[in-house]
Amino acid sequence: MRDEVIRRGRGAVGALVLAGLVVAPWVVDDYTAAILARTLALALVGVSVALLTGVAGMPTLGQTAPYAAGAYACAVLGSQISDVGVVQLAVAAVAGAVLAALTVPLVVPARGVIVLMITLAIGELVVTVLGRWRSVTGGTDGLAGIAPVRPFWGLPVLATDQARYLYTLIVVATLVGAVLLLLRTRAGLLLRAGRDDETRLRASGHRVPLQLSGAHVAAGAIAGAAGSLLVVAQQYISPADFGFDTSALLLLGVVIGGTASVGGALVGAALVIAVRDWLFGVLPGHAPLVLGALFVATVYLLPTGVNRARGRLRPPSAPASQPDPPPARDHATVPELRA
Amino acid sequence: MVVAAGTNRIDPYLIPALDGVAYGLLVFVAASGLVFCFGVANILNLAHGLLYAIGGYTAAALLDGGWPSLALALAVGVLAAAAAGVLLAGLLTPVAAGNHLTQALLTFGVALAGGSLLVAGFGPDDPQVQVPAALDGSVVVAGHRYAAYRLVFIVVAAVIAAALYLMVRRTRAGMLVRAAVDDAEMVACLGVSPARIRAGVLAAAGALAGAAGVLGAPIIGPGTDTADTVLLLSLVVVVLGGLGSMAGTLLAALAIGEIQTLGVALLPSAAPFLLFAAMAVVLAVRARGLATRWGAT
Amino acid sequence: MTCLLSTQDVSVRYGSLAALAGVDLCIHDGQRHALIGPNGAGKTTLLNVIGGSTRPQRGTVRFDGRDVSRLGPAARARRGINRIHQRPAVFPTLTATENVVVAALPRVIPRRRWWPGGRRRTAQHRAGPLLDQMGLADVAAVPAGHLAHGQRRQLEIAMALAGRPRLLLLDEPAAGLSATEVGRLAELLRALPRAVAVLLVEHRLDLVYALSDTVTVLRDGQTLAAGTPDEIRTSPLVRQAYADGVA
Numbered sequence: 001m002r003d004e005v006i007r008r009g010r011g012a013v014g015a016l017v018l019a020g021l022v023v024a025p026w027v028v029d030d031y032t033a034a035i036l037a038r039t040l041a042l043a044l045v046g047v048s049v050a051l052l053t054g055v056a057g058m059p060t061l062g063q064t065a066p067y068a069a070g071a072y073a074c075a076v077l078g079s080q081i082s083d084v085g086v087v088q089l090a091v092a093a094v095a096g097a098v099l100a101a102l103t104v105p106l107v108v109p110a111r112g113v114i115v116l117m118i119t120l121a122i123g124e125l126v127v128t129v130l131g132r133w134r135s136v137t138g139g140t141d142g143l144a145g146i147a148p149v150r151p152f153w154g155l156p157v158l159a160t161d162q163a164r165y166l167y168t169l170i171v172v173a174t175l176v177g178a179v180l181l182l183l184r185t186r187a188g189l190l191l192r193a194g195r196d197d198e199t200r201l202r203a204s205g206h207r208v209p210l211q212l213s214g215a216h217v218a219a220g221a222i223a224g225a226a227g228s229l230l231v232v233a234q235q236y237i238s239p240a241d242f243g244f245d246t247s248a249l250l251l252l253g254v255v256i257g258g259t260a261s262v263g264g265a266l267v268g269a270a271l272v273i274a275v276r277d278w279l280f281g282v283l284p285g286h287a288p289l290v291l292g293a294l295f296v297a298t299v300y301l302l303p304t305g306v307n308r309a310r311g312r313l314r315p316p317s318a319p320a321s322q323p324d325p326p327p328a329r330d331h332a333t334v335p336e337l338r339a
Numbered sequence: 340m341v342v343a344a345g346t347n348r349i350d351p352y353l354i355p356a357l358d359g360v361a362y363g364l365l366v367f368v369a370a371s372g373l374v375f376c377f378g379v380a381n382i383l384n385l386a387h388g389l390l391y392a393i394g395g396y397t398a399a400a401l402l403d404g405g406w407p408s409l410a411l412a413l414a415v416g417v418l419a420a421a422a423a424g425v426l427l428a429g430l431l432t433p434v435a436a437g438n439h440l441t442q443a444l445l446t447f448g449v450a451l452a453g454g455s456l457l458v459a460g461f462g463p464d465d466p467q468v469q470v471p472a473a474l475d476g477s478v479v480v481a482g483h484r485y486a487a488y489r490l491v492f493i494v495v496a497a498v499i500a501a502a503l504y505l506m507v508r509r510t511r512a513g514m515l516v517r518a519a520v521d522d523a524e525m526v527a528c529l530g531v532s533p534a535r536i537r538a539g540v541l542a543a544a545g546a547l548a549g550a551a552g553v554l555g556a557p558i559i560g561p562g563t564d565t566a567d568t569v570l571l572l573s574l575v576v577v578v579l580g581g582l583g584s585m586a587g588t589l590l591a592a593l594a595i596g597e598i599q600t601l602g603v604a605l606l607p608s609a610a611p612f613l614l615f616a617a618m619a620v621v622l623a624v625r626a627r628g629l630a631t632r633w634g635a636t
Numbered sequence: 637m638t639c640l641l642s643t644q645d646v647s648v649r650y651g652s653l654a655a656l657a658g659v660d661l662c663i664h665d666g667q668r669h670a671l672i673g674p675n676g677a678g679k680t681t682l683l684n685v686i687g688g689s690t691r692p693q694r695g696t697v698r699f700d701g702r703d704v705s706r707l708g709p710a711a712r713a714r715r716g717i718n719r720i721h722q723r724p725a726v727f728p729t730l731t732a733t734e735n736v737v738v739a740a741l742p743r744v745i746p747r748r749r750w751w752p753g754g755r756r757r758t759a760q761h762r763a764g765p766l767l768d769q770m771g772l773a774d775v776a777a778v779p780a781g782h783l784a785h786g787q788r789r790q791l792e793i794a795m796a797l798a799g800r801p802r803l804l805l806l807d808e809p810a811a812g813l814s815a816t817e818v819g820r821l822a823e824l825l826r827a828l829p830r831a832v833a834v835l836l837v838e839h840r841l842d843l844v845y846a847l848s849d850t851v852t853v854l855r856d857g858q859t860l861a862a863g864t865p866d867e868i869r870t871s872p873l874v875r876q877a878y879a880d881g882v883a
Contacts, residue, residue: 059440106618113383113439120385121578124571125615132610186741186756189730193738196727203687203725204799205713205742244567248385248447255440288455295448299441300433 025162037233044226046269054260057195062119066096066220068242070227096224142238363596364496370576372544388566394552395561399466420549424541465562646695670848716802724788728781736763739795
């Protein structure tokens with residue numbers, strides 16, 4: 001019964017949020033629309049973080065790496081190939097997936113907090129590379145004046161902030177829908193099973209590393225696509241967009257959203273990013289201090305958001321993560337259990 | 340002729356190579372704090388770079404070119420960073436043990452807030468660090484001029500590394516540390532409260548990072564990026580060196596030092612990718628060994 | 637007749653302790669083979685070696701005519717060795733049906749290979765009857781974490797069967813079950829398809845004698861005796877071993 005209420009409540013909130021997002025560009029000013037578009041792109045990265053952290057059980061602080069790869073591939077390569085948004089999106093997704101595939105040998109054999117550490121190192125190294133590889137990335141100055149795109153062949157160029165926002169919204173909605181569909185298939189079932197108990201999954205004959213690699217590459221592609229959306233939304237990118245604080249904010253957002261829930265991750269990530277942007281607007285100078293304090297406070301307030309991500313957060317040597325047998329329904333038949 | 344040609348070929352790289360040793364030893368001292376934290380208390384401390392930055396800013400504020408100021412800065416920096424470590428341990432107490440995600444997020448929050456406080460206290464510009472006047476000049480090494488401070492730093496850092504090694508190998512506390520890295524539950528069985536272990540470990544990690552921050556201030560100076568840089572380098576050291584041995588940590592740190600200096604001098608065009616390549620190569624060579632050993636801790 | 641599964645000279649040492657010291661075992665197709673012995677005799681270790689979760693320092697494991705010594709648990713499961721653990725290992729957040737589907741998937745060959753969802757649908761078709769057979773039809777949609785201990789045990793058997801095993805390893809399936817539940821378990825195990833060979837490790841000798849056609853007695857990592865349940869029941873050697881083991 002309670003589940004039913006929660007489910008309906010969630011559905012209602014989802015519908016409201018979506019309705020709000022659709023009408024937003026006609027209500028807010030250009031600047032806010034641009035900020036919203038960027039937030040949507042980051043929320044999509046948040047979805048990829050949730051996919052790895054919550055669904056696959058690989059907590060990550062490095063999804064900014066494929067996100068950055070996608071953004072730079074889109075800005076450097078994609079804009080050379082075509083001004084069609086869908087093409088650039090594909091280029092960015094491929095770039096993100098390739099980067100994720102290259103880092104599979106680093107990430108997939110590791111578990112738990114080690115994944116957190118290795119992904120963080122990867123993300124930071126990518127930012128370092130972006131800052132130093134001046135000939136291609138423009139160094140720390142970034143790339144400015146990226147040509148505007150047309151969403152599809154034959155459509156006009158996205159000239160206004162409203163148009164860019166709506167394009168971002170449509171792409172994010174489509175990709176999130178695709179992720180939700182994917183999670184209902186066999187792949188999603190196996191990922192959830194692996195998060196529950198990896199050893200058991202192996203014992204049934206599943207190739208767990210292969211599945212995790214697949215999830216990692218898929219999450220990379222999603223983050224890469226989000227990179228392309230960032231390019232569209234900002235028309236300017238620099239290594240500062242992909243810093244370590246972004247990763248941590250996204251992870252916090254995903255934890256707030258309930259770790260394993262894609263919708264929750266979207267809302268949580270968007271919320272956290274919005275709070276950050278708002279703080280930097282109203283409190284220039286002291287924003288990191290308040291943001292840091294908010295981090296600590298949130299962690300104290302939201303222990304439940306984290307508990308769901310058990311599974312692979314423990315080292316695999318620990319006994320398979322099973323809760324103790326729940327109290328037997330009929331005590332009369334199981335005297336030994338209570339002895 | 341051949342010999343001369345040989346020295347000529349090596350010659351231009353002597354200074355970067357020496358720099359690499361200094362850089363590597365500095366990274367070693369800083370990273371060993373993170374290794375302790377991670378290996379013993381099983382906490383991914385994202386505020387580790389902040390602890391180093393505390394030491395760095397202390398050095399910048401207190402050093403005035405004299406020896407007493409160096410001693411004072413060292414004492415204050417070590418104490419301040421250790422105290423920050425204890426504070427961090429206190430903040431971590433309410434968080435469920437073993438909940439790595441929450442712990443990491445909390446330490447990140449502390450890093451963010453702490454970094455902001457440092458900037459508020461010391462200003463947004465990277466401060467200048469004054470080394471003791473006696474070490475301000477340069478000495479001649481194999482026909483090259485080399486900063487005296489760095490040469491002395493190499494010696495001092497090597498002494499710290501050796502002392503650390505002896506402590507871990509020979510003392511009771513060191514034995515506990517090694518035992519904890521091997522089997523965390525075993526130490527829990529000894530009856531020491533986890534909260535006290537956490538406080539002790541974070542204080543030790545803070546002391547190491549603080550000492551590295553003060554002594555290394557002329558090499559990786561205090562600034563807004565310092566915390567991130569040191570955290571990244573320390574993480575890469577842990578990834579490369581594993582948790583198994585101090586020798587591994589030292590080798591990894593020296594390798595990073597050389598990559599960042601000699602590597603850049605030798606292969607300037609590939610410089611941005613060298614750290615990445617090193618990580619890939621090491622992990623590929625050790626492939627599964629790394630994951631299994633880490634998995635077991 | 638060749639063995640479906642055979643171990644030759646399998647030895648496992650933990651430090652100075654020899655858990656297994658040169659064990660030879662042969663299980664034929666469809667055989668019901670029980671492994672008994674005092675605590676610490678190496679029964680579970682042998683099961684781990686056969687299942688692939690423990691690597692022996694010496695010796696080989698052959699299954700279906702092939703050397704599988706170097707394969708991990710997953711690869712062995714795909715070849716037809718499935719296992720039931722001492723503590724029921726199920727996926728707690730997945731429903732009972734999903735648990736069985738996951739277990740069935742690796743050995744599912746769909747009729748239309750590239751049809752999306754084909755594999756899952758075939759696995760789903762296999763899950764229903766298995767849950768019925770195990771008496772779990774009522775709780776098919778309940779998350780496994782909410783099931784009672786005995787039901788989890790039954791679910792795990794359903795999962796093991798869903799993988800179409802040729803050899804089923806049962807590690808103390810009666811542990812933690814009530815007398816009634818043990819009775820049900822015995823029925824279920826007796827009703828296992830004849831084609832499936834079973835290797836049963838169990839402390840309750842009544843269950844062992846009721847279910848098996850061959851019994852091997854292990855002690856200190858070595859085979860002490862092997863024979864039919866009647867032979868073992870009456871063997872003075874075995875009684876002596878148990879008396880020592882208990883004392």
